[in-house]
Amino acid sequence: MSVDVGALTLRGPILAASGTFGYGTEMPLLERRALGGMVSKGIFLRPRSGTPPPRIVETPSGMLNAIGLQGPGVEALIRDYAPKWAEWDFPVFVNINGESAAEYAELTARLDGVPGVAGFEINISCPNVEQGGLYFGNDPRAAAAVTDAVRKRTRLPVWVKLTPMVSDIGVIARAVEAAGADALCAINTFVGMSIDLNAYQPRLSFRTGGLSGPAIRPLAVHLAHQAARAVRIPVIGIGGIATAEDALEFLVAGCTAVQVGTATFVNPRAIAEVHDGIAAFLGARGLSSPADLPRYLPRD
Amino acid sequence: MFLVDARITGKRLVAREMYVITMHAPQIATTVLPGQFVNISWSPGPMLRRPFSVYRVDGERIEIVLKAVGVGTAQLLSMTQGDRVSCLGPLGHGFEFGAGPRSAVLVSGGLGVASMTLAARQAASLGIRVTWVHGARTKEDLCSESDGDDLIWATDDGSKGVKGTAVAAAPDADLVLACGPNRMLAAVAARWPEAQVAVETYMGCGTGVCLGCAVPLKRGGYDRACTEGPVYRASDIDWATLPSHLSYAATP
Numbered sequence: 001m002s003v004d005v006g007a008l009t010l011r012g013p014i015l016a017a018s019g020t021f022g023y024g025t026e027m028p029l030l031e032r033r034a035l036g037g038m039v040s041k042g043i044f045l046r047p048r049s050g051t052p053p054p055r056i057v058e059t060p061s062g063m064l065n066a067i068g069l070q071g072p073g074v075e076a077l078i079r080d081y082a083p084k085w086a087e088w089d090f091p092v093f094v095n096i097n098g099e100s101a102a103e104y105a106e107l108t109a110r111l112d113g114v115p116g117v118a119g120f121e122i123n124i125s126c127p128n129v130e131q132g133g134l135y136f137g138n139d140p141r142a143a144a145a146v147t148d149a150v151r152k153r154t155r156l157p158v159w160v161k162l163t164p165m166v167s168d169i170g171v172i173a174r175a176v177e178a179a180g181a182d183a184l185c186a187i188n189t190f191v192g193m194s195i196d197l198n199a200y201q202p203r204l205s206f207r208t209g210g211l212s213g214p215a216i217r218p219l220a221v222h223l224a225h226q227a228a229r230a231v232r233i234p235v236i237g238i239g240g241i242a243t244a245e246d247a248l249e250f251l252v253a254g255c256t257a258v259q260v261g262t263a264t265f266v267n268p269r270a271i272a273e274v275h276d277g278i279a280a281f282l283g284a285r286g287l288s289s290p291a292d293l294p295r296y297l298p299r300d
Numbered sequence: 301m302f303l304v305d306a307r308i309t310g311k312r313l314v315a316r317e318m319y320v321i322t323m324h325a326p327q328i329a330t331t332v333l334p335g336q337f338v339n340i341s342w343s344p345g346p347m348l349r350r351p352f353s354v355y356r357v358d359g360e361r362i363e364i365v366l367k368a369v370g371v372g373t374a375q376l377l378s379m380t381q382g383d384r385v386s387c388l389g390p391l392g393h394g395f396e397f398g399a400g401p402r403s404a405v406l407v408s409g410g411l412g413v414a415s416m417t418l419a420a421r422q423a424a425s426l427g428i429r430v431t432w433v434h435g436a437r438t439k440e441d442l443c444s445e446s447d448g449d450d451l452i453w454a455t456d457d458g459s460k461g462v463k464g465t466a467v468a469a470a471p472d473a474d475l476v477l478a479c480g481p482n483r484m485l486a487a488v489a490a491r492w493p494e495a496q497v498a499v500e501t502y503m504g505c506g507t508g509v510c511l512g513c514a515v516p517l518k519r520g521g522y523d524r525a526c527t528e529g530p531v532y533r534a535s536d537i538d539w540a541t542l543p544s545h546l547s548y549a550a551t552p
Contacts, residue, residue, distance in 0.1 A: 022509040026527075028301050041509075049521040052541050054502050056512035058348050063504065067511045070522065213347055265505035266347060268303060268388065 001279055003036070003257050003290050005234045006182040008119070008157050010257060011090065012036035013290045014247065014275050017238055017261030018095035018121060018161070019067065023081040024088070029268040034275035035090045036257060039121050039185075040081070042095040045107050047073035051128065057194050057203040062213030062240070063262060064192050066128040066206035069097055074107055078114050085116030093159065095121045096150070097129070101142075105149040112154040119156045122146060122181075125163030125188035127210045137163035137188075140175035151180035159236065161185040162227060164216075169223050170230030183234040185259065186224040190216055212262040214240040221253050228254030228297055242270060244277020251278075251290055254297040301507070302327040306387040308379050309361055316440040317368045318411065319377055326360035328389045334418035335394025335477075335498050335531040338364065339506035342385040346372045349388060351503045351526070353415035353479070362387075365414040365443075391506050392530050395419050395496050397426055401474035406432040406448065407466050407488060407495075409480025413443040415498045415530075419477050420447035431473065435466025435480065467491060478534075482544045489534035497534045499542065501525040516541035 001012040018039040021027060050070025057064050072080070077094070085092040094117055098104040104122065111117050124136035124143050136142045143160070150158050160176040162169060164187040173184055189210025194203045202208070220239020228235040234257070237250030242263035250258050263270035278290065287293060302325075310322035328338060332354045339349040350372065352364035366373050376385070395415075397404075404423045408416045416432065423430045430448035439460035442453060453461025454469040462469040466480070467487045476495035478488040485497040504510035506526045514522035515529055516538040523529070 019511075020505075020509060026508040029303055041511075050511065050514060052516060053514045053522075054543055055514050056502050056504050056510065058346055061347055063348060065504070065510070065512060067514075070511050070514070265507075265510050266341060266349060267386075268505075268507060 001275070001290065005236065005256055006157060008091070010036035012275055013251065013257040013278065014271055015039055015236065015257060015259045016264065016271060017259035018042055018123070020261040020264045023077070024092060025081065025084060027264075027268060031269070031272045032088075032090070034272040037091045037093060037118070039093045039095050039259065040077070041071055042069045042097045042123050042126060043071050043074055043077050043107070044069060044097050045074050045103055045110070047071065047076070052205045054204055055206075057209070059192070059194055059211065060215060062211050062215030064194055064204060064209030064211055065189070066204045066209040068128050068206065069126060074110050078111070082114050082116035091118030092116060093119045093121045093157075095123050095161070097123045097126060101145045101149040104146050105153055108150045108153040112156060117156070119159065120150060120154065121159045121161050121185060122150055123161050123188070125161050127163070127165070127189060127191045127208065128206055134163055134165060137172065138166045140171050143172050144175040144179040147176040147179035147181050157182045159183045159185050161188050163188050164190050164219065164223050169227050173227040173230040177231040177233050181233060183236055183256070184227050184231065185236045185238055186227040187220050187239050190219070212240065214242055216240045217246060221249050224250055224255050225253040225297070229299065241274065242266070244274050244281055247274050247278055248281060248293070251293050252296055254295055301391065302389065304328055304387045306385050308381055308383045308385065310381065311377070314365070314443045314445050315436070318365065318441070318443065319368070320355060320363050320365055321376065322358070322361050322363045323385060323387060324360055325362050325387050328354070328387060329357045329360050329362050332357060332362065332390035332418070333394040334422045335415050336390040336392050337530060338362065338387050338389030339391060339503070340364070340385050340387050342376055342379065345375050348504060349506060351391075351506055353498065354390065354418060355414045356417050365411055367411055388506060392526055393528060395422070395477050395498075395531050397423060397428070397475065401428055403429045403473040404431070404475040404477060405470050405473035406430060407435070407470050407476065407478040407480070408432070409435045409466055409484040410441065412478070412480030412484070412498070413445075415479040416477070417445075417447050423475070424448070428475065431471060433466045433470040435469070435484070482539070482542050485534065486539035486544075489537065489539060493535035495534040496531050497537075498530045499525055499532060499537065501530070501542075
């Protein structure tokens with residue numbers, strides 16, 4: 001079940017997606033053998049309290065969230081979580097955030113070399129922060145500048161998590177590839193809104209939120225596929241994966257690995273079930289690894 | 301924490317549109333503490349689980365209380381004996397009884413009875429004298445089941461017991477535990493800052509990872525109703541920022 005994401009070999013094709021797995025210490029029910037890796041909750045240099053409630057609302061086959069990247073800041077992450085990660089048998093990527101390219105760079109420099117930190121997922125796609133976030137993700141020059149700033153401060157793998165809120169994801173994908181990204185993660189949540197008809201105002205205090213869950217899966221498969229067609233580096237597919245079949249769609253559409261997110265909220269064993277389902281699918285077809293799957297990836 | 305494929309074993313009406321559902325969940329039944337909850341999903345049902353306080357434990361069975369408020373709860377209520385739900389729990393941090401209280405007053409509003417029965421029984425087992433104050437809009441909305449040494453009823457319209465709120469009708473005691481609408485809990489906080497209150501929030505995972513169930517704190521910042529809560533010291537909560545009513549979700 002192992003896959004190669006650039007120079008990094010994962011023991012399985014499934015990672016826990018950022019923001020859906022905390023810092024990896026909160027999930028007692030998951031069989032960890034199923035984890036190819038994990039991406040931490042997004043972190044900034046400094047602690048952030050996040051947005052006021054309500055922060056989540058369920059929508060058809062999905063949910064909107066506006067957590068606002070609540071987190072303890074990088075020093076607490078290094079003190080409280082990284083030592084645990086260093087003992088685990090799968091790599092932990094840190095989802096990094098900043099309000100400027102310089103902040104991303106400073107965060108990377110602080111985390112580089114910390115035992116337990118296996119690599120970076122640059123978040124240029126969070127819709128729920130006032131500064132930074134999406135701004136970097138929908139401008140190819142800004143996206144490249146952040147990627148370059150991070151790249152220059154680490155030799156660990158650098159992944160870039162892309163936003164779907166762009167007119168051509170291939171443009172952003174190529175820009176961050178050229179700036180030195182090792183892989184792309186496609187995609188983050190879509191920006192959405194839900195209205196409370198009793199209050200005549202948005203249900204979320206932040207007004208808008210990021211839409212995740214099965215509702216976005218066909219959109220995500222398409223965008224991950226478009227990103228994969230645009231670049232030579234690996235693409236990690238994300239968006240509404242709840243079953244092995246969902247994950248396999250991303251793999252066949254050109255992804256090297258996948259991340260499972262919102263499904264974990266619903267089913268704490270989702271990652272293990274996706275893992276076992278992929279193994280069964282491959283076994284039934286005489287394929288020995290996810291890399292042997294036929295790909296639908298016509299080159300542009 | 302256990303994930304149990306729980307068989308529904310019974311259902312009974314305890315107030316207007318308010319039901320108790322019984323399910324077979326042995327691991328949860330033997331470990332749940334007063335004030336803890338379970339996060340339940342069912343099929344066909346909504347995508348996210350829904351949190352319910354554990355109302356009672358009977359051998360290997362647990363009970364939850366719900367009101368038919370939307371399509372989701374209607375789906376759950378339409379299930380019959382033998383149908384199964386996915387039950388995750390026990391979750392959260394419940395009531396604490398500390399050392400030495402001799403009297404406890406339990407204040408519940410409407411569905412807030414859901415977290416009170418286990419608390420009443422635990423208190424009784426510790427030799428604490430329990431007064432339970434039940435509040436609801438009208439006589440028909442009062443839960444027909446109760447526990448404890450003394451009972452006080454309070455209705456908004458005076459159709460049963462004291463006319464007015466449960467908070468106003470409650471006596472003082474060494475220990476105050478409350479569960480009900482957040483507006484009621486804010487009134488509890490004003491009268492008894494040291495009371496322990498079980499809050500209601502929107503909830504995603506129930507396991508501490510989504511940070512959706514944020515509870516605003518007086519000292520600043522938020523923590524998680526599913527993990528540090530749902531029971532808080534009343535004076536710790538920033539009541540002005542905690543949503544006071546939940547129109548639970550955009551879809552059932």
